[in-house]
Every structure is written in C-alpha cells, then in structure tokens.
Amino acid sequence: MRRLLPEPGPARVLTLATLVRTVGRGTWLAASALFLTRSVGLSVGQVGLGLSVFALVGLVASTPMGYLADRHGPRRIQIVALLAGSGMTALLTTVRSFPAFLAVGIGTALASAAYRGAQGAVIAGAIPAEQRVRTRAYLRATTNVGISVGAALAGIGIAVDTRASFVALILVNAVSELAAAAILTRLAPIPPVPAPATGPRLVALRDRPFLAFTVLDGLMSMHFGLLNIALPLWIAQHTSAPRWLISVLLLVNTTMVVLFQVRASRGTEQITGAARASRRAGLAIAAACALFAASGSVPTSVAIALLVAGALAHVIGELWHSAAGWGISFGLAPAHAHGQYQGAYAMGMELGGMVAPVVVTTLAVAWGAPGWLVLGVMFVGLGLLVPPVVRWAARTRTLEPEAEAVGVA
Template sequence: MSFSTGVRRLIGATLVNTLGNGVYAAVGALYLTRVAGLSVAQVGAGLTVAALAGLVTSTPLGVVADRLGPNRAYAGFLLLNAVTMALLTQIHSFVPFVLLAAVTSMAGSGQRGATGALVAGLAPAADRVRTRAIMRVATNIGMGVGLALAGVVLAVDRREFYVLALLVNAATYLVTAAVIRYGLPAVPPVPRASGPSALTALRDRTFLGFVALDGVLSMHAALAQIGIPLWVATATDAPRWVVSVLLVLNSVAVILLQLRVTRGTDTLSGAARAGRRAGLLLAITCGVLAVTDATSGPVTIALLVVAALVHVVGEMLQSAGGWGVSFELSPAGAQGQYQGAYAMSRQLGDLTGPVLLTSVAVAWGWPGWLLTGAVFLTAGLLIPAVVNQRATVAMQLQT
C-alpha cells in the first residue's frame, strides 16, 4: 500500500519520538534512584499516581484535540512533555517528582487521543488500522534503537550522561512537535456547535464496556514485561538470559508481522473477531506457562519460546482489533475524545496487569496461570457481543 506524504511524515515523527522514549525507558528508573535520590518505593508510588492522573484525563484531553484540531493539540502535548523531561533533570525530592510525573502522564494521554484523531483525519477509513500498524512497527524500531543507545549511558554510569539522556529525549519531543505542527496537513478542528457534546464517549456505556474488555487483553504488556520474566527467574530452571531472548523475539515479531496481522481488521466484524482470537491466544499462552511449572531443562526453554510466540500473535491481534473497533465506533467530530477513551484500555491494563500477574499467576503457580488464562479468554469472547450491541445501537440512531 502507498501512504500519503502526511502519513509518511507522521510515521517518521513517531520513529524519532520513540527513539528518545527508548533511551529514557532504559535509564529513567536508574536516574530517579541513583541521581535524583528517590527511593524505589517513592518512584513506584509516584508512577502509580501519575498513571491514575493520565487515566482520568484521557477522554477530556481527547476533547481538547477535537476542539483545537489534532495537529495543534498533539504538538502542544509534545512540547509539554519536552518541558517536563527537561525539568526532571532538576528533581531531587518526592513531591515535585509526583507533580511532574502526573503532568507527564496527562500529556502522554493527550497525545494518544490526538494521535488517533490525526490518523483518522490523514488516512482514508480503509487505511487507518494499517497506518496504526506501521506506526507500531516504527515504535518498536525506535524503542529498540533507543534502548541500544542507552547501553552507552548505563555502561558509563555517570550523572552527566544520565542527564544528557533525559535532554536527548526532550529534544526528540521538540523535533516531533515541529513535524506534527508544521510538517503535516492540518486536520481541521471540530467546533463545539457542530460536533458531539463534550465527553459523549464517557456516556457511551457499550463503548466503555469494550474499553474495559480491551483493557483486560491489554494486560499482555505486563505479561511480557513482568509476568513471564518473574516466572522464568523464580519458578523455572531456565537460565535468566532466556528472558532477553523472549523480549527480543517479541520485538522482532511485531516489526515483521504486525502489518500482516491487521488484515481484515479494518471492518467492525473483523476487528471484533481479532479481539476474540487475541483472548484465546493469550489464554493459551497462560496454559503453556502453567505447564512449565512441571518441566525442566530444554523442554522448559522450548515451551517458553512457544508461549512467547503465541503471546506476541495475541498481542498483535489485540492491537489491530482495538484500533479497528475504536475507529469504526467513533462518531464524526468526536475522534479525539473517543480515541482518548479508547486509550484508557491500555492504561487500565498497565494498572491492573502487574497486580494480577504477580499476586495470582506467579504467586499461585499453575492454578494461577490457568485462572489468568480464563480471564483473558472471557474478555476475548465477550468483545464481539459488546461490539455488535454498540453497532446495533448506532444503526438504530441513524435510522
């Protein structure tokens, strides 16, 4: 498929921005504890507060994207993140860190809603999901390069290099903001009088039902980053380097296959089926991990690789299905607020996933994995019913 110049530039801007994010992802926690002087508990508490702030403001900031236009709103949120990242180099106590982290999280939430609205405005309806897929591939590439570059900072392990890494991330926000604001065709704002009322998405119960179910499936991120690594390290005899292999396998698979997996998810029915299949595959992943509770040696390693492969296909299906449903169910003039509401699904997964996976799956062993798998399966099976209900209501309103 061929992309318009605007979409290609958006993809390039995503690559630049996520390169900086990758650098920060690798060094951020160490900077906060080793340089800023915060304790691990303070960092965890601050990030939890920040996540909640981002969650509750996600939809209202999506309304801002509709009213200002996604280009202006997205660029503004990026500039705000550039400022907060630069200010982070001056943080040395808990309360300022919490405030700064909360503003950073809210700006990130605003970006997600504006990004969805921008894609909806720049790409034809049939190409929106594929555009998001290419952007996700660019994200994985950018993050991978950023993580590799951060290795230099971690190897030197000096304060000035950590500070430089944060400033590099701030600079990528500035570059991305310039491209979004001045390098892309302008998607016009929706005047208050001509668009749906503010926060219509939060009164759309069936859409919020989909968001909640998709949030359950979004726990796949915590499964890959927290659940599987902890399980490998604490409950299996597999060497710990296997964790790195599994994470690399995940990134490579997304880069190579995400676009292919999106085929058929540009329709509402296809997107709903993708959500159902994602729930099934994530449940199978948990089932395979449960088996490793009783295996050893090469068999365990082979099963972990199988689990990782099944997991990443489920992850890609969840992403594609979520994009398809969110675009198709967003009414004209409310792409920003509906995309902001949809973004809450990932935030819900990030908040609940670590708790479920650590306190149930990893702590209980194979019964915990089977219970976790049942949660994924149930969410996946319910998505088509909720989506179909929402589509039926929309058709009735149109007639």
C-alpha cells in the same frame, strides 16, 4: 524496507515522527529508575508512588484531552503536547525532591494524555478510513523499533553512570520531542470539528457499549504484563530454563511485532472483523498461558521449547488484540469525536496497565501452574465477550459520513 514503511504521504510523516519520538522515549525508559534513585536520591517507594499518580492522572485526563483535540484541531494539539512534553522532560534535570518530581511528572502525564488523544484524531483526519488501522499498525511497529534503539543508546549513559550522563539522556528525550513536533508540521492542518449543538460534550463517557468494550479491551491488555512481569519471575523461580532465555523471548516479541503487526491488521478495518480478531486473540493468549504453565517442573530442554512456543502464541495474540482494538475504536467513534473516543480507548489500556502487575504476579507467580490456567480462562472469556458488545454498540449508533482526509502540507 518498503514492508516496514507506509507509502509516502501523511502515514509516512506520522511514522517518522513516531520513530524520532520513541527513540528518545526509549532512552528515558531505560535510564529513568536509575536516574531518579541514584542521581535525584528518591527512594524506590517514592518512585513507585509517583508512577502510580502519573498513571492515574493519565487515566483521568485521556478523554478531556481528546475532546480538546477535536475542538481545536488534532495536529495543533499534538504539536503543543510534544512541545510541552519536551519542556517537562528538560525540567527533570532540575528535580531534587519528591514534590518536584510529582509536579514535573504530572505535567508530563498531562502532555502524554494530550498527545495520545490527538494522535488518534490526527490519524482519523489525515488518513482515509480504510487505511487507519494499517497506519496504526505501522506506528506500533515503529514504536518497537524506536524504543529498542533508544534503550540501546541509553546503555552508553548507564555504563558511564554519572549525573552528567543521565542528564544527557534526558536531554536526548527532550530534543526528540522537539524534532517530532517539527516533523508533524509537514502535515496539512486538520480543521477542528464543531461539537453538536445539543447533547453532552464528553459523549464517549456516556456511550455505555463503547465503555464496556473499553473495559474488556483494557483487561485484555493485561497480557502485556505476562511477558514483561510474570514470565521473567516464572522462569527464574519455577522453571529449569536458563535466565538468559528471558531476553531472548523479549527479543522474539519485539521482532515479531516489527515484522508482522501490519500483516496482522488485515481484516480488522471493519468492526465485525476486528471483533473476530479480538476473539482469536483471547484464544491465542490462553494457549500461551497453558504452554507457560506446562513449562514448570520439566527438563530444561522441554521447558525451553514450551516457553518459546508460549511466547510465539502470546505475540500472535498480541498482534490480533492490538489490531482489533484500533479497528473497533475507530469504527465506533462518531466523526466529530475521534479525539475523545481515542482518549477513552486509551483509558482502558491505562486501566490494564495499573491492575496487571497485581493480577499476573498473584495468579501466575504465586499460584503457579493453576494460576496460569485461570489467566487463560479469563483471556478466553474476555475475547468471547467482545463480539456481542460490539454488536450492541453497532445497534446504538448511526454511522456519520467521514470528512475527507487531509494530506501533507
């Protein structure tokens, strides 16, 4: 247990709040599609369009919301975002039409963008610089646990399959956000950081080397779509492996992240070490693509072995990629703008999530083995580009002294 929890203090408070919030989030993620189509009566096309709109709203709002966290205090903004998100989640129970779904979903997307931007600034304000990446690693491991537990709980409501059961799952999510907000009040207030007297307000959007890194990192994040989208279709359509292997590989991924994300973050506290981890991540993910490509048109036992090996290579790359992104995004942010820089960093992840379904299904599923190899070359290239971009970024800035981290209230 000690291995899975940070030491008592702000990091443990953040971990507990994350666990509570993501359990609720897991219930909604597992049940949302069924609730919206079966209970609300929306078409699959309407749900897909709505999700695309919400992703775009989150993309556009990420940096401005991070700016608000910097100017008004990140703990305050994060708590307000959780309260707003809870209210919006509860309003889902009243949705009966597509316009209402859009309105509530856009409000939820804005609250989520504020939460993400504020979370990075909270970590920067509450955690010493040398422990921030490690804290992020704990939060990611905790997120995987919370989502898994929430999805398992959602299975009860899905099995009952009534509107009342779906409403109960939504309210669990709403209450979880309220509880997470209450937990965050245990953190000492983090004072707002005054903006510089001169220069643009949204400096992150003027920082060309940081934006270049954000794009590279966002495109690298398309690898999440390999496991969640491309690989299940590849196994079902192009290999002789049993379909139950899909669930096994997803379980392997979740377990590896929970057990090893903190360890994988070692050495990424400085931007040079983080850049090297990003390069390693590209190579590991490329190896996974090659193993997946080789799993087609071979005997079942060989296909299973290749797919398992590929999944292990992929999760190793995933662990390095996540840790590298945190180290670089914290390391390049000015002390007065952690919120907006974390918001800009999240834009890259949103971008990757938007383009991944089309890219990975076209290359890996439609093109087959050659497409997997093209993806592998792409991930190698992205990983190799990160170190020179980080060196460019380092040459363009003078690192500011960090304020002393606050503790627990």
